[in-house]
Amino acid sequence: MNYRRAGAYSGIPRWALAMAAAGALFVLLPLAAMVARVNWPDFIPLVTSEASLTALGLSLRTAAASTVLCVLLGVPLALVLARGDFPGQRLLRSFVLLPLVLPPVVGGIALLYTFGRQGLLGRSLEVAGIQIAFSTTAVVLAQTFVALPFLVVSLEGALRSAGSRYEAVAATLGARPSTVLRRVTVPLVLPGLASGAVLSFARSLGEFGATLTFAGSLQGVTRTLPLEIYLQRETDADAAVALSLLLVAVAVVVVGLSYRGPAPVGGRAGSRPGASSGTGSPHARPADMRRAS
């Protein structure tokens, strides 16, 4: 939308447009091919079968719980990474972001050796009467593990591009760090936090490898929608395709929300401070500040 703004540069080379079209097709064509394979007469019965609805419900519930956990753990983490200044900070960031590049199955194995019955913490938890393996809790933990970096990355970017001038002013006026965080920082980066939370939710919804490795697969307890699709594919390709389409639809809605939700419609043209790198145009901050106060 940037190019609509008066005076903004919008020169895109023609070859880039052609490549962009090929790139878009590369993503859209497989989706179209899948839609073409949907058995429409049976679509409704397939996606409303008991197993499908149970899996969808479980997916939505666990993804919501994971998102809450991501916010609780990710906001302080992003704050420490963006504002803190301590030795090993870069190393900490690398490790926190590791699940982004790790194959999820590796995450599952790592979680197994942490929270599993024979695991690092699992043994003490078992003594305390808490069993995580094969429970819905295990699903939430697996999803949080893979989704947390998404929240940390987008929030840290928002924090950095928002700068710390307003916080500094608040502090000189006598506000304590907690008050500054609550009254200034969080309202300032709310769009970044929101899009980070939505991305974590989407990632949690699609989680498969870590869940399969760590949590197992049982209807209503640990079998989320991706696991149900994987299983249905063994015997009933039609059901797998129908459920895949359902998951795509949910994902499209979620991603659509993440890119429209935070910015007021028709307002500041596409320059959210939450958008990762230093594109935060100067007039974005006062606007956010106004909303914050």
Next chain:
Amino acid sequence: MRIPRTRLAQVLLAGVVLATALGGCGTGAPASTGGSPSASSGASGSAKPSGSITVFAAASLKATFTRLAADFEAKNPGTKIALSFAGSSDLVTQISQGAPADVFASADTKNMTKLSDASLVEGSPAGFATNVLTIAVPPANPASVGSFADLAKPGVKVVICASQVPCGAATKTIEKETGTTLKPVSEESSVTDVLGKVTSGEADAGLVYVTDVKAAGDKVKEVPFAEAAKAVNTYPIAAVRTSKNKELAAAFIAAVTGPGGKKVLADAGFGTP
């Protein structure tokens, strides 16, 4: 707005045409792999096999087929056996979609039937091995599992295959035959995932194939049970109709079903059909 809308549309259209042309190339290739029908019909025996073939085999055959392929290549210089292992139903899907397989070895007759019904394999597939379920427990056997009935006891964390996959179907059969209803903590979509839950100590017991327990060595302990004989899985093997090297495919199948192959399979714990 520097870019007029029409020109944008033109360029996008060019991209579409380009991509479609590329797609066309992609789909064109497999269609031409029909092969010459006169190439060969059946194993002629006298001709020395040469060239290379790709064998699609069920995941549970990984160790044995890797061994058999190496033996075959050593005995027949100039041949190359490429192996691809996955769940039988995945392999069926791939072959139906035109994957370049020459030989298919399935872990159950049901998946092979899907291909023979679609006339994608040569002749009638021959069973070359059998496999039965057994109970795998962690070496310490924490839940003291001693029989199939023990698996249904409360508090025993048992993991089985989901009924959609062959090992799960066999589990269902045994449950029905013995009148025992298992309450698993997880129904996995592959037997290796079941074994993984046992070797990691998460589960107290898992129902897997005897060959899996044998391959896992001392990481798990086997608790054999007589009722396992009620659900015997037969492994069929067949040449894929679109194979371009039918001599080599037939020669490899003969090696698998022959005495040498039988011995390797028996050593791994497979039975004879």
